Amino acid sequence: MKVLCILANPKPIEESYSKRAGMEFVKNYKETNPNHEVVMMDLYEKGQEHLSYETLSSAIKGNTNEMSDTANYFSSFDKYIVCAPMWNLTVPSILKSYIDHIVVKGITFKFNSNGIPSGLLKNKKAIYIGSRGGAYPFPLSLIAWDDKYIRLIFRFMGIKDFKKIIFENTDKNPVKAVEKFPGFLEKIKTFSKGF
Numbered sequence: 001m002k003v004l005c006i007l008a009n010p011k012p013i014e015e016s017y018s019k020r021a022g023m024e025f026v027k028n029y030k031e032t033n034p035n036h037e038v039v040m041m042d043l044y045e046k047g048q049e050h051l052s053y054e055t056l057s058s059a060i061k062g063n064t065n066e067m068s069d070t071a072n073y074f075s076s077f078d079k080y081i082v083c084a085p086m087w088n089l090t091v092p093s094i095l096k097s098y099i100d101h102i103v104v105k106g107i108t109f110k111f112n113s114n115g116i117p118s119g120l121l122k123n124k125k126a127i128y129i130g131s132r133g134g135a136y137p138f139p140l141s142l143i144a145w146d147d148k149y150i151r152l153i154f155r156f157m158g159i160k161d162f163k164k165i166i167f168e169n170t171d172k173n174p175v176k177a178v179e180k181f182p183g184f185l186e187k188i189k190t191f192s193k194g195f
């Protein structure tokens with residue numbers, strides 16, 4: 001079983017709630033599943049770039065390129081852990097840039113004869129581990145697009161088994177956030193056992 005953990009935050013781990021939560025998840029996951037391979041992918045360390053014209057035009061011609069390589073590599077995993085902060089109601093743009101490289105026709109999705117898209121990634125699962133400065137209970141949840149977007153685009157690629165766990169109010173109440181974080185890490189442990 002191969003697991004990809006994607007980190008989308010320029011902060012060092014000790015300053016980031018989402019990174020610390022993600023690393024705790026991975027640590028516990030590895031303890032439960034010592035034979036599974038977990039690959040860490042820090043998009044900032046990787047230097048993830050926006051789609052270039054060169055890559056796009058070669059993709060349009062159907063050539064092998066940065067998009068097909070990235071999408072094939074992504075497809076080779078069985079499970080995905082996505083860790084990100086909420087930035088301006090959604091995920092950091094570096095994660096969107098990565099997604100722009102993996103949603104590739106013929107690799108992660110296809111169009112059927114009626115032109116309806118369907119995902120090509122089957123029997124895979126994902127979890128989104130996030131953090132937010134504020135809280136988004138309904139109806140504010142309607143404008144929180146971080147987890148919703150990742151769920152939607154993963155589903156587009158065929159990944160239907162999707163869970164999320166989000167730590168909120170980190171900026172609204174920083175003192176309480178520090179107090180509450182150990183309890184959140186306990187929840188993370190439980191989620192990692194069921195993943």
Ligand SMILES: Cc1cc2nc3c(=O)[nH]c(=O)nc-3n(C[C@H](O)[C@H](O)[C@H](O)COP(=O)(O)O)c2cc1C
Pocket residue numbers: 009011015016017018019084085086087088089090131132133134135170171
């Ligand atoms: C550029 C930027 C944009 C942000 N936008 C939002 C936002 O729209 N809503 C929110 O609740 N918090 C927002 N925040 C606060 C972060 O979500 C919050 O600090 C979170 O805990 C960061 O996660 P981290 O500790 O893993 O970096 C923003 C922070 C930054 C740096």
